[in-house]
Amino acid sequence: MTLALESDAPGVATRGVWLTCIDCGEQFAPFEAVRYTCDDCGSLLEVRYDEYPTFDAFEGSGVWRYSAALPFEEGVTLPEGSTPLHAVPRLEAEIGVNNLRVKHEGMNPTGSFKDRGMTVGVRVAQEIGVDRLACASTGNTSAALSAYGARADMETLVLLPAGKVAAGKVAQASLHGARILEVDGNFDRCLDIVQDLTDRGEAYLLNSLNPFRLEGQKTIGLEMFEQFEREEGTLPDRIVLPVGNAGNTAALYKCVRELRRSGAIAEHEVPKLTGVQAEGSAPMVEAIENGWDHIERWDDVETIATAIRIGNPVNAPKALPGIRETGGTAVAVSDEQITTAQRDLAEEGIGVEPASAASIAGLRKLRREGVVSDDEDVACLTTGHLLKDPDAAAAAGSDPEPVPADTEAVLDHLGA
Numbered sequence: 001m002t003l004a005l006e007s008d009a010p011g012v013a014t015r016g017v018w019l020t021c022i023d024c025g026e027q028f029a030p031f032e033a034v035r036y037t038c039d040d041c042g043s044l045l046e047v048r049y050d051e052y053p054t055f056d057a058f059e060g061s062g063v064w065r066y067s068a069a070l071p072f073e074e075g076v077t078l079p080e081g082s083t084p085l086h087a088v089p090r091l092e093a094e095i096g097v098n099n100l101r102v103k104h105e106g107m108n109p110t111g112s113f114k115d116r117g118m119t120v121g122v123r124v125a126q127e128i129g130v131d132r133l134a135c136a137s138t139g140n141t142s143a144a145l146s147a148y149g150a151r152a153d154m155e156t157l158v159l160l161p162a163g164k165v166a167a168g169k170v171a172q173a174s175l176h177g178a179r180i181l182e183v184d185g186n187f188d189r190c191l192d193i194v195q196d197l198t199d200r201g202e203a204y205l206l207n208s209l210n211p212f213r214l215e216g217q218k219t220i221g222l223e224m225f226e227q228f229e230r231e232e233g234t235l236p237d238r239i240v241l242p243v244g245n246a247g248n249t250a251a252l253y254k255c256v257r258e259l260r261r262s263g264a265i266a267e268h269e270v271p272k273l274t275g276v277q278a279e280g281s282a283p284m285v286e287a288i289e290n291g292w293d294h295i296e297r298w299d300d301v302e303t304i305a306t307a308i309r310i311g312n313p314v315n316a317p318k319a320l321p322g323i324r325e326t327g328g329t330a331v332a333v334s335d336e337q338i339t340t341a342q343r344d345l346a347e348e349g350i351g352v353e354p355a356s357a358a359s360i361a362g363l364r365k366l367r368r369e370g371v372v373s374d375d376e377d378v379a380c381l382t383t384g385h386l387l388k389d390p391d392a393a394a395a396a397g398s399d400p401e402p403v404p405a406d407t408e409a410v411l412d413h414l415g416a
């Protein structure tokens with residue numbers, strides 16, 4: 001018997017993996033040192049491989065079904081992925097598209113897609129050999145990192161904007177044993193600070209600035225394509241998703257580029273990536289509408305959709321070309337439109353937090369404007385679970401009606 005000696009550690013992909021700067025093209029070894037951005041020019045890094053798989057390379061379930069497209073064979077898992085692609089016949093008819101499917105990422109172990117990034121990211125942290133993990137978060141990143149850090153038996157530090165994180169998310173970070181710092185400032189300030197801390201070697205950064213997070217999140221696209229193909233016999237023409245730091249937008253763009261590269265999909269099968277932001281927090285929409293190749297940071301941001309209350313989307317340099325090159329667009333919706341969409345999804349049995357409903361709200365707006373046509377097959381991404389933000393759900397829903405503890409009185413109340 002011979003042992004596979006291609007890599008120094010078990011479970012590391014045996015094919016070539018490296019990091020490349022998206023601006024200057026400089027290449028770096030992936031696990032030898034802690035590195036989030038390019039040493040030479042400071043721009044974002046992207047994970048590259050010497051081979052890209054087609055769909056027949058995938059087996060098993062969840063995120064690790066797609067290990068042929070990832071830097072490892074397996075990761076720190078709870079397990080994550082294998083989320084449903086719901087049919088929503090009433091919304092499909094009302095919005096008026098050929099097919100509408102909802103990929104509910106709120107069905108991941110900690111209730112958001114962030115788990116897909118963490119199963120890979122925390123595995124990388126083990127590979128590099130760091131002992132403390134950190135992130136800034138609007139909530140879900142901290143919930144996911146706390147759970148995956150706990151699973152890996154690593155110390156976790158999270159920085160949250162004080163008073164702006166939904167209750168369910170803080171509760172998760174707290175119970176999974178993270179050290180929680182409440183910062184008197186918004187998310188973007190939290191990220192500035194955690195970047196300073198990680199630059200000084202205090203912890204390993206697991207925000208979506210970390211290119212390995214996006215590798216895990218790329219599997220949303222792979223999984224959605226397989227489901228859509230199986231259930232609708234085609235691939236979606238358009239993917240609509242909420243945008244915060246634009247990590248998912250970047251990850252989906254990378255997903256389709258890699259599938260193009262391996263020949264798994266044809267040029268005409270590339271879905272139009274369509275980003276949705278809240279009106280009070282829409283720097284990506286501003287950049288797309290003005291044809292800018294960069295975003296201008298918004299210092300004051302506000303929206304009920306706290307998960308996307310972000311004024312400085314760090315992955316914009318990766319995401320803006322993705323939206324443009326796929327023929328997609330970006331659109332801003334009001335908090336009222338978000339709440340309406342949250343109710344509409346709930347009426348189809350799908351419980352999401354406000355940021356997630358932005359995808360449906362954005363699709364509805366674009367369809368009314370005629371940007372989306374009635375013959376399109378559309379997949380909307382819902383990013384987080386209803387229970388993440390119980391206050392928003394209760395405010396959007398109907399109020400409980402107090403009744404006496406007596407059957408006759410209850411019947412009276414019901415008007416029977």
Ligand SMILES: *Cc1c(COP(=O)(O)O)cnc(C)c1O
Pocket residue numbers: 112113114140141208242243244245246247248249307308353355356383384385
């Ligand atoms: C993180 C998050 C987003 C934003 O995703 P990006 O990849 O940062 O654009 C949207 N919705 C929810 C529920 C999230 O947790």
Ligand SMILES: [Zn+2]
Pocket residue numbers: 021022023024025026038039040041042043
């Ligand atoms: Zn560079």
